Amino acid sequence: MTTRDKAYEWIDAHKDDMVDLWKQMVTIDSGIGVKEGGMEMGNLCAGILEKLGFSIRRVSYEKCGDTIIGERGDLSKPYTILMGHMDTVFFKGEPEKRPFTIKDGKAYGPGVLDMKGGVCILLSTLEALHAAGFDDFPCKVILVADEEPAHVFSNAPEVIEKESKGAKCAFNFETGFPDHALVVQRKGCWRFFIETFGRGCHVGNDPQNGRSAILEMAHKIIEIENLTDYSKQYNVNVGTIEGGTVANAAPAHCKVECDFRYVHPEDLPILRKKVEEVCAKQYVPDVTTKLYESVGFAVMPQLPGNLELLKIAQEVAEESGFPVPGPKLCGGGSDAAYTEAAGVPTLCGTGVEGSRNHTVEEWADVDSLFRRAKQMAGILLKLNEK
Numbered sequence: 001m002t003t004r005d006k007a008y009e010w011i012d013a014h015k016d017d018m019v020d021l022w023k024q025m026v027t028i029d030s031g032i033g034v035k036e037g038g039m040e041m042g043n044l045c046a047g048i049l050e051k052l053g054f055s056i057r058r059v060s061y062e063k064c065g066d067t068i069i070g071e072r073g074d075l076s077k078p079y080t081i082l083m084g085h086m087d088t089v090f091f092k093g094e095p096e097k098r099p100f101t102i103k104d105g106k107a108y109g110p111g112v113l114d115m116k117g118g119v120c121i122l123l124s125t126l127e128a129l130h131a132a133g134f135d136d137f138p139c140k141v142i143l144v145a146d147e148e149p150a151h152v153f154s155n156a157p158e159v160i161e162k163e164s165k166g167a168k169c170a171f172n173f174e175t176g177f178p179d180h181a182l183v184v185q186r187k188g189c190w191r192f193f194i195e196t197f198g199r200g201c202h203v204g205n206d207p208q209n210g211r212s213a214i215l216e217m218a219h220k221i222i223e224i225e226n227l228t229d230y231s232k233q234y235n236v237n238v239g240t241i242e243g244g245t246v247a248n249a250a251p252a253h254c255k256v257e258c259d260f261r262y263v264h265p266e267d268l269p270i271l272r273k274k275v276e277e278v279c280a281k282q283y284v285p286d287v288t289t290k291l292y293e294s295v296g297f298a299v300m301p302q303l304p305g306n307l308e309l310l311k312i313a314q315e316v317a318e319e320s321g322f323p324v325p326g327p328k329l330c331g332g333g334s335d336a337a338y339t340e341a342a343g344v345p346t347l348c349g350t351g352v353e354g355s356r357n358h359t360v361e362e363w364a365d366v367d368s369l370f371r372r373a374k375q376m377a378g379i380l381l382k383l384n385e386k
Helices: 003-013 015-027 035-051 116-131 156-163 213-225 267-280 304-320 336-341 366-383
Strands: 055-059 067-072 079-085 101-103 106-108 139-144 167-172 182-186 188-197 235-243 253-262 288-297 327-330 346-348 363-365
Touching (some): 035 055, 079 336, 182 336, 253 267, 304 346, 304 366
Parallel strands (some): 167 346, 182 327
Antiparallel strands (some): 055 067, 182 346, 188 253, 188 288
8 A cells, every 4th residue: 555545544534533623623713813712723733733743833923823833854955835824804703603514515614614624634634644654754834823814913924934945845725616726826915095084064054165085085986996907917996985974964084995906016016106196186175185005915926836736736636536626826815925935836725625715605615625635645745756
């Protein structure tokens, strides 16, 4: 029996254990700003890694859980990075409202797809390879606790880039897709706020003295949305809006949050300039405008090495009778951008397959939990044959 067969056999024999671990992770409330849940997730993952022979380092933060760095083997040699995030996009209390459930082969619950299923695959793959007698390859695991709010609570992007120096490749266990594709490229995300400041008044007694911040913003929203150009592979969304106090008063303030997605890094300064030009225009006399940036993700470019990793994944799939994954350009940002900033070829979207992440309809395909763990075990074995 080959090492790969032994790893696959371990996964087949431990499906219930894998689902139990998945359920345990989803039950942990590690939503945005829930530090205690982030710490609990980190402790759980660190404990499993330590049993597999990893030494653990932590980077601690005031408002979120620790970044967990697990290391095993001779890292002076080119090593493999396995990475993911332990938080979810939801807020405190969500696991109680929507506990982990399985129905008709699909798992449901906050973060079941994005990306606690992926973290479960990462750890289970290492367990399977350990049981098969293959655990001496140089490996580093990086798990972060505030990816969903784009690391507003940490310096995780800097940590990931620094920790990636010297790696030969990386795998990010982000959301997988029902079409079985693997992500070789991701758009960047630029998030920003626009505020307009007008002058309030009573619209019955003194209407001409008002200066509507909402009217000014309405003009700007249309212009901002019109910057979308799919032929250039970028698009903008004005996602939230707030302003005014009551219907019978001219609104003195309005605020929107916007999200730009783009493929080419050189487009970002062009987009910034266009937004600045929109904000510099004045449609309502005396109304002023403020533009400021929020958070975002850098572009994950398609490095040549990404396609080499995809080729290995395709070979494993063909040999194992799995669906053969194609390449995907994904519109969502991820921490794969920061391993690539260190020049490390990265394959992303290697987690559990499903859809509707970031919504209450989020679901994940249960069978893909086991198949993706086998596929990753096969990839790591094949990589270390070369």
